[in-house]
Amino acid sequence: MAAFFIGLAWFVSTRQAVLFLVGIGMGGVLAGARFGFTTGWRRLIEQRDPRGVMAQLLLLGIAAAVSMPLLAAFPGDLGAALGPPSFSLLIGAFVFGAAMQIADGCGSGTLYKAGLGIPLNMAILPMFALGSFMGSAQLEQWLSLGALKPVGLVTQFGPWEALGLTLLGLAALGWAALRWSGKSAPWFDRRLFIGAVLLAVLAVLNLLIAGQPWGVVYGFGLWFAKIATATGVFDPAANPFWSQPVNLTTLSQSVFMDVTSITNIGILAGALWIAAGKRTASAVPASLTAKQWAVGIAAGFLLGYSSRLAFGCNIGAMVSGISTGSIHGWIWVPLAFCGSLIGVRVRRHFGFH
Known part of the structure; x- marks a missing residue:
């Protein structure tokens, strides 16, 4: 990690080297605190345990409280994670919610669990990248089904009004999670809440250093797009998504110039660091059957x-979208949760633990 950091600072840029450190912090917190977005949702659904979800809401609230005023103060330097409300958003969020429960990991979860050396997630990672690339290559056809312009609360209402609406929405989600769980269910977990605060700080640092919110999926798609382009099986100039000037430029540059790729590599490294320092028998997953491997890898492709x-x-979509005021983040959450309701049942059907 030290050698990679020095190499980035020397041959690429100081910014990319610092972003790598931010990614290491993200991976270390995710793995060290076992801060799983997928697991938190599954425990709420199956065990009526709201602790993981409440920690996620705290992360969103802190990140929004800092990010929204920053976006308003530096509109030319910092950008929000905006996505268009569309049919592709509705379908994609629902399928993702189901697939992440089957694969036992979202984007960040797949990264940090692969970094921990969990075999299924290591196998899922390249399939996630392939799926992300295929989704980007066909995105224009999906958007042609119907899409609206992205809506940002900060631009629409101002930072403080946007923050107030966001906090009200998060409070409503927290109230719903507690109602679902019952009065006697514990909602506070010190380890998860510390993880939430640290991740919020790191997410804001990512915004300040990179000029854009924390992301994962774009880096995965870029990696496979580079492979497909280099082998001659894909022509980015003929594709509506990859022919866009910003994407074409990113595709032509070194992968180490891409801010999302650097934080993704950092998450892997941070989780690997945690794994090297905490070798416990409980961390070794149970062996999987051939059918479970097939289902898990297929779910990995669907994730991407x-x-x-x-x-x-x-x-x-959720952390960066909501914390920077994108309406599409608020659409994503209920659709992905509904998908998770299906996904946990599919997971149980195939005997995943």
């Missing part, structure tokens, strides 16, 4: 494809 259609995963 659907997240591109939905303009992000739990990070890009």
Whole structure:
């Protein structure tokens, strides 16, 4: 990690090197605190345990409280994670919610669990990248079904009004989670709440350093797009998504110039660091059957494809979308949760633990 950091600072840029450190922090917190977005939702659904979801709401609230005023103060330098309300968003979010429960990981979850050395997630990672690339290559056809212009609350109402609406929405979600769980269910978990605060700080640092919110999915698609282009099986100039000037430029540059790729690599490294320091028998997953491997890998492909259609995963659409005031983040959450209701049953059917 030290050698990679020095290499980035020397050959690429100081900004990319610092972003790598931010990614290491993200991976370390996700793996160290076992801060799983997928697991938090599943425990709420199956066990009526709201602690993971309440920690996620705290993360969103803190990130929004800092990010929204920053976006208003520096509109030319910082951008929000905006996505268009569309049929592709509705379908993608629902499918992603189901697939992440089957695959036991969203975008960040797949990264940090692959970094921890969990075999299924290591196998899912390249399939996630393939799915993300395929989704991006076909995104224009999905958007042609119907899409509206992206809506940003900060631009529409101002930072403080946007923050007030966001906090009200998060409070409503928290109230619903507690009602679902019952009065006697504990809602506070010190480890998860510390993880939420640290992740919020790191997400804001990502926004300040990169000039854009924390994302995961774009980096995955870029990796496979580079492979497909280099091998001659894909012509980016003939594709509506990859022929866009910003995407074409990113595709032509070194992968180490892409801010999303650098934080993704950092998350892998941070989780690997945690894994190297905490070797416990409980961390070793049970062996899977051939059918479970097939189902898990198929779910990994769907994760990538659907997240591109939905303009992000739990990070890009939910955390970054909501904390920077994008309406599409608020549409994503209920659709993905409904998908998770299906996904946990499919997961149980195939005997995943």
